[in-house]
Amino acid sequence: MKQSGVTLLELMVVLAVSAILLGIGIPGFAAFTRNSHLTSAANELLSSLHLARSEAIKRSSRVVVCTSVTGTSCAVGGGWHQGWLVFHDANNNAVVDSGETVIQARQAFQAGLRLTGNTLVSKYISYAPSGASKLTSGAFQAGTLTLCSESDGSGSGRQIVISSTGRPRTAKVTLASCP
Template sequence: MNKPPLSLIIGRLQWRTPPLSQSSSRGFTLIEVLVTLAVMAVLATIGIPSMAALMDSIRLRSASNVFFSHLHLARSEAIKRNSRVVLCKSADGVSCVSDGGWEQGWIVFHDANTNAALDSGETVIHRAAPLAASLRFTGNTNVARYVSFAPTGATQLVGGAFQAGTFTVCRQSASSGDAYQIILNAVGRPRVQKIEVSSCV
C-alpha cells in the first residue's frame, strides 16, 4: 500500500488549522459596555443602603454589649474590693461629666469617698472610647449621669436610695428605627432588649 507523500500530509494539516488571523477573539461593543455599567449601577444602589443598614445594626448591638459588659465589670469590682465602684459619663477619660449623653464615653473607677466623682488618688479601672458619631446613648433620670455599685453589688444613688433605670442606644434619626435598651434593676443586674423607637435625636 502506497503512503501519501509528506508534502500532501502537511498540506492537509495546514488546511484544517485556521490561521491565527482568523481566531475568534474580539472586543466589547460600546452598547455592551454601557449595559454592563448600568446593571452594576443598579446593583450598587440596591446593595449600598443594605450594607449601611447592616453596619448600623452591628454598631448598635456592639455598643449595647460593651456597655452591658462594663456594668458587669463595675459590679464585680465593687464586690471584689468590698467598696463602691462607679461607672460615669466621661468625655476625656479623666473626669465625670453631667452634660451630654453616654455616647461620649465613660469610665469605671473605685469611688473611695462615695461621691460618684473621680477624685485624686482614686483608681480608674477602665476607660471606654466614644461611640460612633451616628449613635445616641441616653439614660433616664436615675442613670442619666452615673451608676454606683455598693459592695453588695446593688446599685445605690449617692444619697443612699436604690438606683434603677434604663439606657437606650439608637441611631440618630428623625424617623423610627431599631434600638437597644439596657435595663438595670435595683439589685444591680442589667439585661438587654431590642426595641423600636419612633425617633432618635
Template sequence: MSWLLPSSGADSSGGAKGFSLVELLVALAVLAVLATAAIPAFDTLMRNTRVSAAANELISALFLARSEAIKRGRRSTLCTSADGEFCAQGVDWTDGWLLFVDANGNGQRDAGEARIRVSGAREAPVTIRGNAPVKSYVSYLPTGVTRTLDGALQMGTLTVCDRHAVRQIVISASGRPRLVAGGVCNR
C-alpha cells in the same frame, strides 16, 4: 478536547475573542441593579454593627463595675465623662464614660480613687442616653446592687441608637444589666 487556548487572538473556530459593546453594557446594567439593591442593606448592616458595638462595650463596663464592687468590697461607679479623668454632669453617655472605685461614695472620682476603665466619645450618628435614674451615673454597692448616692434604688434604661437601629440596656432592681434589641431612639 484541549484546555489550552490558542496563542493567537482568535478562538479555535477562527472568530475574535472578547466582549461586544452590547454584552458589556448589559453586564454593567445588571451590576448597577445589583448594587442598587445591596447598598441599602449594607447601610442597615453598618448601623446595626455600630450600635451593637457601642451597646456591648457599655454593658461590658456595667458588668465590670458590678464585679469590681463585689471583688473589692467597695462602691464602684460608672459615670459620664468627657475627659476620662472626672465625672461630668453636663454630658451624656455618648461623650464617654469612666469606671472607678468610689471609696468615699460621693459619685466623683477623687485623688487616690483608682480608675478601672475609660471609654471615649462615640462617633456620630451613634448616641447613648440614659433615663432619669441612670442619666449620668450607675453606682454598684459591694453586694452587687445599684443604688443612687443617697441610697435609693437605682434602676433604669440606657438607650444606644443610630437612626433606626436601637439597643437598650435595662438595669434591673438587682443591678443586673441586660441587653434588649429594639425600642425607641430618644435623641
C-alpha cells in the same frame, strides 16, 4: 484564526445586571452598617457595666460608672455618648477623688450616636459590694439607657436596662425619635 473576548453587547448586559444588583444591595448594606454601629456601641457600655459590677464584688467595695468628657473626672452635663469612667469609689460620693483608682476610661462614641439615661441613671451607675446597683443614698438604682442614631430616620435603637439587682441587659427597640 479564532479571536476571543467580549462583545460590546455582552459588556453592557453585565454592567446593567451589576448596576441592578448594587441598587438592590446598597440599602440593605446601609441598614446592616447602622445596626452594627448601634450594637457595637451598646456592647461597649454593657461590657463596662459588667466590669464595674464584677470589680465591686471582687474588691468588696463600691465601684461607679459615670459620664465623662475628659476621661479623668465625672461630667456635670452631657450624656453617656460623650464617654464614661469606671472607678473605685472609696468614699461613696460618685465623684472621682484623689486616691481613687480609675479602672477604665472610654472615649466618646462616633458622631451621630446619642446615649441618654432616665433620671436614676442619667449621670452615674453605682455598684455596691453585693453587685446590686445602688444610689449614693443607699436606695436601689434601676433604669434604662437609650442608644440611638441622631441622623437615622429608621427609629431603630438599643436600650441597656439596669435591673434593681444591678444586672444590665440590652434590648432592641423602635423609637419615635432620638431623645
